[in-house]
Amino acid sequence: MSKAHIHTYDICTLGMGKPASENIQVIRFTDYLAAHKDIRFPHRHSFYHLAFFTKGKGAHTIDFERFPVQAGQLYFMIPGQVHSWFFEGQVEGYVVNVAASFFNSFLQDAGYVERFPFFSGASAEGVVMLPAEASTEVEVLFEKMLLEIEATEAYSYDMLRLLLLEMFVKVSRVTRKSDTRQEPPYNYVLLSNFRKLVEQHYMQMRLPKEYAAMLYVTPNYLNAFCRHMLGKSAGEIIRDRVILEAKRLLINADTSIATIAYQLNFADNSYFTKFFKKYEGMTPEEFRKNIS
Structure with missing residues (x-):
């Protein structure tokens, strides 16, 4: 893929051989990186893209702003943002790709997810450095999501929706606590x-x-x-x-x-x-x- 062209990925394109009928994917970052080597070039997604790092370092550019990659860091990207990665050595963590419509059948308010501060579309607001305790809790949630995505249990996708929403709330509380301003x-x-x-x-x-x-x-x-x-x-x-x-x-x-x-x-x-x-x-x- 040429660096002179921004490629737009949809969830099916990044399916890694698995169907995405429910418009969600949960993948370990090492597997995701091995399957999609072109993500080092600028590209964008037609869905929400989350990346959580538990090991490794490098750099991540989102809409032409550069951020250092480090363990305990959680990235939230909205559809349409242009981004690219550069890694130094091995990285570990998780990726979640989820369509905006994934929550529509579950929530009466179609705009509920957009209310979380990290989905504002501002690059810096979508980069969250979690403290150790919160990082451990979020990693547990990602592991539970991996189990659910592979499960054939009843209501697996509803459980994925609950786990994602729990993570959004936990991370939102962490970011609000770190903000010294208490806005109404x-x-x-x-x-x-x-x-x-x-x-x-x-x-x-x-x-x-x-x-x-x-x-x-x-x-x-x-x-x-x-x-x-x-x-x-x-x-x-x-x-x-x-x-x-x-x-x-x-x-x-x-x-x-x-x-x-x-x-x-x-x-x-x-x-x-x-x-x-x-x-x-x-x-x-x-x-x-x-x-x-």
Whole structure:
């Protein structure tokens, strides 16, 4: 697979000879790595991708942010994120691939899973370093999931749903405890709603006032709120999403800069180039050369 093209995997592609009729896979990382050597190149998934490490080191790049791999680390990735791995020596751990629809028959709230902070889509928020006690508890849950995925017992997939949700809750509690700020619940709801709107409309809507109107708050309040929660203004968050998509598209060498500018709804190629250079310190062409 060429590094100049982002390949998108679905669960069936990564099935390792096993059916994925229930849209979930649980695999030891050593087996996963042996079967899918191309994951060292940038690629993306059409499903939620979890990786937990119990041994080894290296680096993991998610949406062009680089993180060191170490034991006790748990990665949560949402569909569409571009990522690649680089490992030093042997690594051990677990991988879970799960489609968003896996929980739909089990939960009345289709958006329940998205409420967990590590599924925000922000790369750094999806990387969790677990303390020793929590790491042991999570490893036990992964082992139980491995048993269930191989079982022919009744309700095995329902048990997998329960085990995954238990893990999500445990990890969420750990991350909340490590956050010294005690935000009221409605702040997380507002932040989640804003991020969802940006994800849906960033191609066409670039002004904070447009999102503020949809959220029934003032533009000043939205900007102050975003600075409080994320250290960035609402405008910066919208802009960062546009730049991220530009970077994702620029990996595909066969797509011209002019086409990317058009896809991102810029008036012309020149305006897109100036916008990208202003915030990234290099032109789109230079960025493409640096990652090739």
